[in-house]
Amino acid sequence: MSAPLLDARGVAKDFGGVKALKDVSLSIAPGEIYGLIGPNGAGKTTFFNCLTGLYAPDGGGFTFAGAPLKASAPHQAARRGIARTFQNIRLFAHMTARENVMVGRHVRTRAGVIGAILRDPRTRAEEAAIARRADELLHYVGIADRAHDLAKHLSYGDQRRLEIARALATEPRLLCLDEPAAGMNATERAALRTLIAGIRADGVTVLLIEHDVKLVMGLCDRVAVLDYGQLVVEDVPAVVQRDPRVIEAYLGAAPDEAGQGGAGEGGHA
Amino acid sequence: MDIFIQQIINGLVLGSIYALVALGYTMVYGILGLINFAHGEVVMLGALTAYSTITGLLGLGVPLPLAALAGLAVAALLCMAVGYTVERIAYRPLRGAPRLAPLITAIGVSIVLQNGAMMVWGRNYHAFPNLVPERQYDVFGATITLLQVLTVLLAALTMAGLMLLVLRTKLGRAMRATAENPAIAQLMGVDVNRIVSLTFVLGSALAALAGLMVSANYSIAHYYMGFILGLKAFTAAVLGGIGNLAGAMVGGILLGLIESLGAGYIGDLTGGFFGSNYQDVFAFFVLIAVLVFRPSGLVGEKVAERA
Amino acid sequence: MAAAPASAAGRAPVSAPIPARVWVAYAGLALLLALLPWLVGGVLGLGNAWLRTLNFAVLYVMLALGLNIVVGFAGLLDLGYIAFYAVGAYMYALLASPHFGLHLPAWAILPAGAALAGLFGVILGAPTLRLRGDYLAIVTLGFGEIVRIFLNNLNAPVNITNGPQGVSGIDPLAFFGVSLAKPVVVAGITLLPLAATYYVFLLLALGVVFVTLRLENSRIGRAWVAIREDEVAAKACGIDTRNIKLLAFAMGASFGGVAGGLFAGFQAFVSPESFSLMESVMVLCMVVLGGMGHIPGVILGAVLLSLLPEAFRYAAVPVQKYLFGHVVVDPESLRMLLFGLALILVMLYRPAGLWPSPLRKRELKRSGP
Incomplete structure (x- = not known):
């Protein structure tokens, strides 16, 4: 394995005595699709929030692309190349789909107040590039036809796609997806899977929180399992889904189904 | 030392009035997440109604205690009616509208009440009659009047009663449930509209009492008195942690103390550069400091995210 | 100014041609604005009082557009906006009057x-911008009051502001050696001071409109709206929300500062009374009533709310005389009462404002927010 893109060391987070994360260490290699699974309340989203700077971890920290990540500075995480989506979709509801993606370009563009007022050639060129890139990304995730609709009027699946397009607009090296398949039907899930695989193929590393075991096992190169804020196991899907601790903690209720779901595709990566 | 005690006494009196008014803001905010900008004007209506009732009855030869009680009753009834009407007309239709819309109607109501009062009572200051005998007591070298004692006592009793109502009765439980989550409360069989109306009515009754107290203590009633008083009381509510009943009381008392102590000592502290005319500044400086360092207020424990 | 109506410009493809009737409408509007002083003063015969009102309306347009950046774009509720107007006004008053010579x-x-x-x-914003909406509103309100109280009291022991009496005898506005206090001759046409002032104000207001339109459809403008819509998501998109909010505060405040300076030069007198909380509230009403975040709506709101109370003032006495034969109630309070009622009614029937942005309007029709 090459030098990791992301290295989490001993990350801990308490919420008033409740230990949401206990000493979580894991590392993600460049170009991987890395799955993070675990029962509800296991600390997956908390881990995301620490990673993307929305929470300050109470212990440990992250190294990203060789340099430490500053805690609790979300905009800097984005600048460093970490983008995310949210479990409970957070779009700019009263902006159009296109404008949502354009906002994603903020961190990679520079025009300020003076440029905005004067609209000098450089600002105009930048603005045109922003719009062009937004259109490309909308096309890339497959919702180009909804570009001028308000974000809140998109279907649930399209909103998830729009969030991914917005995250991609920040030119991330690591894309963190928080339950992107939640609430999607089978067709939408299949399309999402193709999309995520495509994003990886384009060179973006993906960190995926997901409840859909089939999706995770089929798509991810490696999977980590969190339970009660602790890392239970981290390995390739084929190994993870046979691990007795995982079966007990998470898949326990229906080991057969989980086994079947991933078995055929476990070694895919 | 006696100046210190004197300022504490003055601060307590002022603070208990702030607390009564602050309760009205905080109850409404707790349940609706709305700043009832017009609440200060309800206080003013209470004071002026009490003034007219009391002077009218005194003119008819009604004995003073009876006139004072009648004044309070009439003021409370009128304020309750106004509070109820305002909620029904200006706030209820806008539940779920953009967040600033009810703020604007509140401002509109405030303007209407203020100018309506000016039409009825005119622009003049009205001398408020003495409601209790002018008796004074010495406390550690400072003086406290009977009126001040009664004001603080009555405010304390009223607040205790309100706390009992909210914490110990079925109605209070429904209020707390509505404040926590109106949608769930509705599902659990709470008539949320009724609770909201009741909250406004209760808050307005407190406002009437506060209005009477202000006017009795400062011997004046005026159509413009509600504005700055409302502002201060709202500050007190935020100071204590808005939406929190105990917070409103603590915040009110504290603000009263800060103001009177600040006004009493600022001259000494700044070598005479700033005088007591900066009294009003303290309220706002304290408010800003509290919000910056402890945004949930002094007593507030949770900061509910309201969109 | 060449852009199509504000909200459409950023959304429609950039190259969309502007229909001829829009150009005609703009030309008509420009003509109306240019001839307004004659219409008001000459044709309608309303006299100087209305010309003054007109000038104030233009000042309020500037103020409302400045506040709109803060409240409408960035979604930060500011109840102390008038303090910045006061800063600009006192700056002018102190640097151009006999007070300090x-x-x-x-x-x-x-x-x-x-x-x-x-x-x-920036000073106000830096420590307070992490506060939630309502708290921010109250802190800004407190700030506005603090500024006013200081203006009121900074006459002793060192007389800086001249206290409640205010500063009088302020130099009239003058540009390029031409004073607006005397009739100005331009191309053979003599402009009376009020009309000349109107054109200067109008020019500056158009500048403010231009700047806000440009900002709205820019990287910065999008960042403001993103913060208004969802601050957490905005941060995750890499927006330094603190700095961008401060920028909104600073921009809005500086517009207020310019308007304040013009006010001082125009009035030749400033006193703390002009900068009460009610003034902040009034400007906020202009923004919300017109249509928050929608520049044409905000302009409409500012014009209406500065003209309506004046109209009520003139109507209050004659209407009463006509109805009752004599003046029954104080005209001043009657007009404010009507004004308050108007605020309530407009909000009840048009909660998104009189002229909301087309997108938002569509929004309200489809569903509640």
């Missing part, structure tokens, strides 16, 4: 006033 030129004071007001905006 200073008589600096307007072209120097106005930008300095804008800068100082902007600085005040």
Whole structure:
């Protein structure tokens, strides 16, 4: 394995005595699709929030692309190349789909107040590039036809796609997806899977929180399992889904189904 | 030392009035997440109604205690009616509208009440009659009047009663449930509209009492008195942690103390550069400091995210 | 100014041609604005009082557009906005009046006033911008009151502001050596001071409109709206929300500062009374009533709310005389009462404002927010 893109060391987070994360260490290699699974309340989203700077971890920290990540500075995480989506979709509801993606370009563009007022050639060129890139990304995730609709009027699946397009607009090296398949039907899930695989193929590393075991096992190169804020196991899907601790903690209720779901595709990566 | 005690006494009196008014803001905010900008004007209506009732009855030869009680009753009834009407007309239709819309109607109501009062009572200051005998007591070298004692006592009793109502009765439980989550409360069989109306009515009754107290203590009633008083009381509510009943009381008392102590000592502290005319500044400086360092207020424990 | 109506410009493809009727409408509007002083003063015969009102309306347009950046774009509720107006006004009053014996030129004071007001905006914003909406509203309200109280009291022991009496005898506005206090002759046409002032104000207001339109459809403008819509998501998109919010505060404040300077030069007198909380509330009402975040709506709101109360003032006495034969109630309170009622009614029937942005309007029709 090459030098990791992301290295989490001993990350801990308490919420008033409740230990949401206990000493979580894991590392993600460049170009991987890395799955993070675990029962509800296991600390997956908390881990995301620490990673993307929305929470300050109470212990440990992250190294990203060789340099430490500053805690609790979300905009800097984005600048460093970490983008995310949210479990409970957070779009700019009263902006159009296109404008949502354009906002994603903020961190990679520079025009300020003076440029905005004067609209000098450089600002105009930048603005045109922003719009062009937004259109490309909308096309890339497959919702180009909804570009001028308000974000809140998109279907649930399209909103998830729009969030991914917005995250991609920040030119991330690591894309963190928080339950992107939640609430999607089978067709939408299949399309999402193709999309995520495509994003990886384009060179973006993906960190995926997901409840859909089939999706995770089929798509991810490696999977980590969190339970009660602790890392239970981290390995390739084929190994993870046979691990007795995982079966007990998470898949326990229906080991057969989980086994079947991933078995055929476990070694895919 | 006696100046210190004197300022504490003055601060307590002022603070208990702030607390009564602050309760009205905080109850409404707790349940609706709305700043009832017009609440200060309800206080003013209470004071002026009490003034007219009391002077009218005194003119008819009604004995003073009876006139004072009648004044309070009439003021409370009128304020309750106004509070109820305002909620029904200006706030209820806008539940779920953009967040600033009810703020604007509140401002509109405030303007209407203020100018309506000016039409009825005119622009003049009205001398408020003495409601209790002018008796004074010495406390550690400072003086406290009977009126001040009664004001603080009555405010304390009223607040205790309100706390009992909210914490110990079925109605209070429904209020707390509505404040926590109106949608769930509705599902659990709470008539949320009724609770909201009741909250406004209760808050307005407190406002009437506060209005009477202000006017009795400062011997004046005026159509413009509600504005700055409302502002201060709202500050007190935020100071204590808005939406929190105990917070409103603590915040009110504290603000009263800060103001009177600040006004009493600022001259000494700044070598005479700033005088007591900066009294009003303290309220706002304290408010800003509290919000910056402890945004949930002094007593507030949770900061509910309201969109 | 060449852009199509504000909200459409950023959304429609950039190259969309502007229909001829829009150009006609713009031309008509321009003509109306240019001829307004004659219409008001000459044709309608309304006289100087209405010309003054007109000038104030233009000032309020500037103020409302400045506040709109803060409230409408960035979604930060500011109830102390008038403080920045006060800063600009006192800056002008102190640097160009007999009070200190200073008589600096307007072209120097106005930008300095804008800068100082902007600085005040940053000073106020830096510690408070992480507060939630309602708390921010109250802190800004407190700030506005603090500024007013200081203006009221900074006459002793050192007389800086001259206290409640205010500063009088302020130099009239003058640009390029031409004073607006005397009739101005332009191309053979003599403009009376009020009309000349109107054109200067109008020019500056158009500048403000231009700047806000440009900002709205820019990287910065999108960042403001993103923060208004969802601050967490905005942060995750890499927006430094603190700095971008401060920028909104500073921009809005500096517009207020310029308007304040113009006010001082126009009135020749400033006193703390002009900068009460009610004024902040009034400007906020203009923004919300017109249609928050929608520049044409905000302009409409500012014009309506500065003209309506004046109209009520003139109507209050004659209407009463006609109805009752004599004046029954104080006309001043009657007009404010009507004004308050108007605020309530408009909000009840048009909660998104009189002229909301087309997108938002569509929004309200489809569903509740």
